[in-house]
Amino acid sequence: MSEIALLISPETKSAYFQEAVSVAEQEFRWVMPGFDCRLEQRGPFNFLFTQADAEHYPLLLRLSFCQGLFVCEGDRFQPINLEPEFALHEDFVFGSKFKGKTNERLTQLLLNVGLAALPDHAKAHAKVLDPLAGRATSLLWAMRYGLNAWGIEPDGKAQDDVRQLVKKWCKVRRQSHRLRDGVLGNTGRKKDGQFIEFAVEPVKFRLAQGDARQADQLFPKEKFDLLISDVPYGVQHFAGDGTRNPLSLIEQALPAWKAVMKKHSQLVLAFNSYLPQRDALIQVLGDAGLTVADFSAPHRMSESIVRDVMIASAS
Numbered sequence: 001m002s003e004i005a006l007l008i009s010p011e012t013k014s015a016y017f018q019e020a021v022s023v024a025e026q027e028f029r030w031v032m033p034g035f036d037c038r039l040e041q042r043g044p045f046n047f048l049f050t051q052a053d054a055e056h057y058p059l060l061l062r063l064s065f066c067q068g069l070f071v072c073e074g075d076r077f078q079p080i081n082l083e084p085e086f087a088l089h090e091d092f093v094f095g096s097k098f099k100g101k102t103n104e105r106l107t108q109l110l111l112n113v114g115l116a117a118l119p120d121h122a123k124a125h126a127k128v129l130d131p132l133a134g135r136a137t138s139l140l141w142a143m144r145y146g147l148n149a150w151g152i153e154p155d156g157k158a159q160d161d162v163r164q165l166v167k168k169w170c171k172v173r174r175q176s177h178r179l180r181d182g183v184l185g186n187t188g189r190k191k192d193g194q195f196i197e198f199a200v201e202p203v204k205f206r207l208a209q210g211d212a213r214q215a216d217q218l219f220p221k222e223k224f225d226l227l228i229s230d231v232p233y234g235v236q237h238f239a240g241d242g243t244r245n246p247l248s249l250i251e252q253a254l255p256a257w258k259a260v261m262k263k264h265s266q267l268v269l270a271f272n273s274y275l276p277q278r279d280a281l282i283q284v285l286g287d288a289g290l291t292v293a294d295f296s297a298p299h300r301m302s303e304s305i306v307r308d309v310m311i312a313s314a315s
């Protein structure tokens with residue numbers, strides 16, 4: 001094994017703010033269990049050092065904070081001439097800004113920590129659901145990773161926005177694709193279940209109009225390996241019933257979420273730890289029969305938001 005330095009991207013600051021380096025460490029330790037690491041600042045650069053082999057480079061390059069890798073010999077840093085391989089151009093995820101968009105790097109972290117918690121056999125073809133999908137940042141990330149994804153969002157305008165977004169980037173990047181509309185499930189509510197499907201062979205996502213609490217009715221025959229979501233913060237976004245407290249939404253949605261999970265499935269949530277507080281969320285997940293993992297990555301976004309991440313498994 002060689003000494004490897006991971007350059008912590010300056011982008012990480014806009015995702016994790018003052019806690020960028022400690023969030024990077026948490027992500028690394030979770031995704032690379034059994035690997036030691038140390039953090040060091042050199043001039044303006046922050047590095048995470050570890051010992052690794054070439055077989056680990058693809059995973060290291062996909063860490064949400066990693067800008068690039070170096071092989072270190074004493075004070076000499078040799079850049080490794082590798083970039084992460086993705087199925088879609090980065091513009092699909094990073095190219096558009098809209099109100100309420102979840103930070104792209106944080107979304108990648110949610111995917112990374114969720115995938116790391118899956119058994120090996122389920123990682124390569126994990127099926128992803130974002131039950132609070134907004135305008136599909138997580139679904140596009142999943143596609144970049146070569147994974148099929150489904151999303152639920154009650155805002156009818158979201159599908160039009162996502163359609164515009166993917167059309168634009170397909171044109172700019174000359175990406176061959178398929179875009180179609182459809183209807184799924186039976187929630188008994190008008191419009192619920194209408195979806196748009198975006199496919200770039202061999203992967204696709206579907207964004208369905210609906211309520212996260214009806215995931216099992218929207219997808220009566222589907223099971224998902226990974227549920228990832230950025231929960232409404234109760235500040236910019238309201239939970240569907242107008243409450244500012246997303247905990248009641250999660251509590252009401254959990255039976256439906258559990259129904260679409262497999263035994264090994266993981267639920268990964270980003271949430272404002274002021275609302276709900278971490279302990280309250282652990283209690284609700286535990287009451288629903290989920291097992292909460294010992295993972296936390298708190299970072300202050302503003303006076304009223306300290307975002308954290310929770311991982312819970314179905315078993």
Ligand SMILES: C[S@@+](CC[C@H](N)C(=O)[O-])C[C@H]1O[C@@H](n2cnc3c(N)ncnc32)[C@H](O)[C@@H]1O
Binds near residue numbers: 154230
């Ligand atoms: C923090 S935003 C997620 C943003 C998304 N990750 C993105 O980048 O576009 C939370 C989303 O949850 C949605 N939401 C609120 N209540 C919901 C419900 N009952 N079912 C499904 N989605 C809901 C909101 O409309 C909002 O789009």
